[in-house]
Amino acid sequence: MKLRTRIILVYGTIFLFLMGSVVVAASFLISNSFRKVHQQDVENLQNMIDNEYKLLGERANNEVSRIAKSYGAEIVHALSAVETVRDTWRLIGGGTSMDILELGNADGTIVASVHDPARFGINDKEALRFAKSKNREPLLRIRAGNRLTVECISPVPTKGKALAFVVGGYFLKDQLKLEGTGADFIFLLQGNIPSVIYGEGASVDELKEKLVEIAQPRKETNPPKQEIKTPLVSKVNIQQNKSLKHKWLQWLKGSEQPEIELPKIHIGKKEYTAGIVPLMSRRNTQLGAIIATFSDTQSKLIQIKLIRSLFGVALAGIFAAYIAGYFISKSVTKPIQDLVDGVGVIASGNLDHRIESDAHGEVKFLVDSVNDMTVSLKENRERAISAERIAAWQDVARTMAHEIKNPLWPIQSSIRSLKRAYQSNRDDFEGIFDECTETIVEEVESLRKIVDEFSQFARMPKPQLVECELNEVIKDTLTLYTGHPEKVEISTEFENIPKILGDKEQLSRTFINIITNAVQAMPDGGKLTISTSLNSQPEFVKAIFADTGIGISPETQEKIFQPYFTTKKSGTGLGMAVAHRVITDHKGTIEVESKENVGTKFTILLPTA
Ligand SMILES: Nc1ncnc2c1ncn2[C@@H]1O[C@H](COP(=O)(O)OP(=O)(O)O)[C@@H](O)[C@H]1O
Numbered sequence: 001m002k003l004r005t006r007i008i009l010v011y012g013t014i015f016l017f018l019m020g021s022v023v024v025a026a027s028f029l030i031s032n033s034f035r036k037v038h039q040q041d042v043e044n045l046q047n048m049i050d051n052e053y054k055l056l057g058e059r060a061n062n063e064v065s066r067i068a069k070s071y072g073a074e075i076v077h078a079l080s081a082v083e084t085v086r087d088t089w090r091l092i093g094g095g096t097s098m099d100i101l102e103l104g105n106a107d108g109t110i111v112a113s114v115h116d117p118a119r120f121g122i123n124d125k126e127a128l129r130f131a132k133s134k135n136r137e138p139l140l141r142i143r144a145g146n147r148l149t150v151e152c153i154s155p156v157p158t159k160g161k162a163l164a165f166v167v168g169g170y171f172l173k174d175q176l177k178l179e180g181t182g183a184d185f186i187f188l189l190q191g192n193i194p195s196v197i198y199g200e201g202a203s204v205d206e207l208k209e210k211l212v213e214i215a216q217p218r219k220e221t222n223p224p225k226q227e228i229k230t231p232l233v234s235k236v237n238i239q240q241n242k243s244l245k246h247k248w249l250q251w252l253k254g255s256e257q258p259e260i261e262l263p264k265i266h267i268g269k270k271e272y273t274a275g276i277v278p279l280m281s282r283r284n285t286q287l288g289a290i291i292a293t294f295s296d297t298q299s300k301l302i303q304i305k306l307i308r309s310l311f312g313v314a315l316a317g318i319f320a321a322y323i324a325g326y327f328i329s330k331s332v333t334k335p336i337q338d339l340v341d342g343v344g345v346i347a348s349g350n351l352d353h354r355i356e357s358d359a360h361g362e363v364k365f366l367v368d369s370v371n372d373m374t375v376s377l378k379e380n381r382e383r384a385i386s387a388e389r390i391a392a393w394q395d396v397a398r399t400m401a402h403e404i405k406n407p408l409w410p411i412q413s414s415i416r417s418l419k420r421a422y423q424s425n426r427d428d429f430e431g432i433f434d435e436c437t438e439t440i441v442e443e444v445e446s447l448r449k450i451v452d453e454f455s456q457f458a459r460m461p462k463p464q465l466v467e468c469e470l471n472e473v474i475k476d477t478l479t480l481y482t483g484h485p486e487k488v489e490i491s492t493e494f495e496n497i498p499k500i501l502g503d504k505e506q507l508s509r510t511f512i513n514i515i516t517n518a519v520q521a522m523p524d525g526g527k528l529t530i531s532t533s534l535n536s537q538p539e540f541v542k543a544i545f546a547d548t549g550i551g552i553s554p555e556t557q558e559k560i561f562q563p564y565f566t567t568k569k570s571g572t573g574l575g576m577a578v579a580h581r582v583i584t585d586h587k588g589t590i591e592v593e594s595k596e597n598v599g600t601k602f603t604i605l606l607p608t609a
Pocket residue numbers: 513517518519521547549550551552556560565566567568570571572573574575576577600
């Protein structure tokens with residue numbers, strides 16, 4: 001991956017991450033603030049219920065004490081005549097708005113009930129106790145059919161006669177007016193039977209079912225022994241979350257208020273938050289509850305809107321990151337890319353290459369250093385090459401001197417014997433003369449050959465490059481060998497290859513050297529295969545000369561291209577040196593691979609025209 005792409009990717013990722021965090025944080029804050037709103041709504045509801053309850057209680061109290069006072073005489077009279085008490089009571093009840101109106105006697109037995117005549121004779125101890133006490137606070141009670149009531153009890157003034165009391169009140173379900181609370185639905189749970197007191201909709205029934213589960217009155221395991229005065233509605237269960245996470249959130253919201261976890265209910269795709277206000281009796285048992293449900297539709301809507309707009313911003317941000325990446329790449333990564341490209345060129349062997357860059361700072365320093373390094377590398381290489389060349393020529397000169405010395409000695413001794421024979425005037429002088437001159441001519445001839453070959457090698461002219469077909473050059477060369485080496489088979493595998501720029505004569509001389517060596521390496525016969533093909537590096541053609549000869553030992557392989565290196569008695573050791581020289585002058589390469597007693601393979605690469 002290129003540096004530029006990487007930078008852009010990193011930018012994009014960081015941006016996406018930031019945007020993601022913002023979206024998550026924002027939607028969290030939104031849902032949280034909605035939760036706070038719901039919490040507030042639940043508190044308002046609680047206050048509303050308290051007020052309603054108080055009002056109902058006052059009304060009931062007023063009515064009950066009014067009836068007890070104004071009908072006291074009739075009540076006392078009626079109590080003494082059991083047959084008439086029901087009629088009297090119905091009469092009195094006709095004049096009140098209360099849902100419940102009952103009359104009890106001194107042992108707490110209900111002697112008349114307007115709303116439920118069947119309660120005649122039932123003992124209401126709780127009412128009796130209240131009648132006897134001074135407490136006139138309203139009571140929350142649950143009556144037959146799971147109906148919650150707000151009731152008051154008032155003793156009837158009886159002027160010394162046995163006690164009587166009036167019980168009066170209202171059904172909560174019919175009297176509670178809870179509107180404008182922000183809730184979608186409000187349910188009244190009486191015992192474990194829920195009924196709707198506010199709102200209507202398709203999900204009411206489903207909600208009802210689920211609500212019963214979460215708001216079921218808790219079984220009081222330890223009912224308080226003493227009658228304690230508790231508020232009708234206790235505060236919604238306040239769970240103070242002490243975990244670090246919640247403390248954090250609280251800090252985030254900047255509020256001191258304790259966290260209230262309102263339960264959530266799912267109906268289909270909709271989510272409801274439920275606020276539960278338990279309704280408690282005076283003995284602190286839960287008789288029921290008022291449950292308000294708030295749908296999260298609005299909060300979800302705002303969240304979606306926010307996420308959508310943030311997403312838009314994020315897209316724009318990524319686009320901006322790409323633009324920024326482009327400019328950054330221009331100022332930062334381009335010089336580095338230039339440097340990388342340049343080092344690549346230099347590493348591939350082109351030491352004349354100079355990296356050009358408008359970099360600044362460290363990168364400029366780096367570029368300059370690489371350029372300086374390339375210069376000194378080139379100088380070193382040239383120095384090494386010339387040293388190598390000098391050493392090579394020293395070798396050549398030494399070998400030459402040795403080669404020349406060999407014929408010099410026979411010449412010298414021939415001349416000496418000739419002189420001696422002449423001076424001593426020998427009879428066989430003629431024979432000696434012939435012998436000696438013959439030796440001298442022979443040795444001089446050998447000297448001439450050495451000098452000729454040397455000058456041929458040393459003064460080898462630069463190749464005259466012309467466009468030519470490599471296959472044709474090889475074919476022409478091979479005509480020299482037709483039928484010549486009897487035991488050696490020469491086969492060719494020519495591919496259709498592009499033309500090359502070459503000096504036909506020099507190339508032919510090279511191939512002669514290689515083929516001659518191959519033939520010499522197969523004294524007992526064998527096969528030489530010559531093939532040409534297009535190299536995988538497309539600007540080069542390849543020629544391979546593979547024989548099945550004696551092969552070359554690894555130590556020898558290193559030396560075969562050196563001038564005067566030979567393993568043969570009558571060899572000059574110049575053949576492969578010439579071949580190497582010609583191929584390198586053609587800007588090609590020649591390599592040898594060999595296995596002793598298996599064969600030798602020369603691979604030549606030549607640039608195409
Ligand atoms: N095809 C071959 N098989 C075996 N040895 C080879 C082959 N080609 C070259 N050589 C080795 O390389 C040496 C150098 O070859 P060359 O330069 O042509 O000199 P010369 O043929 O005069 O010995 C040879 O003496 C021989 O040892």
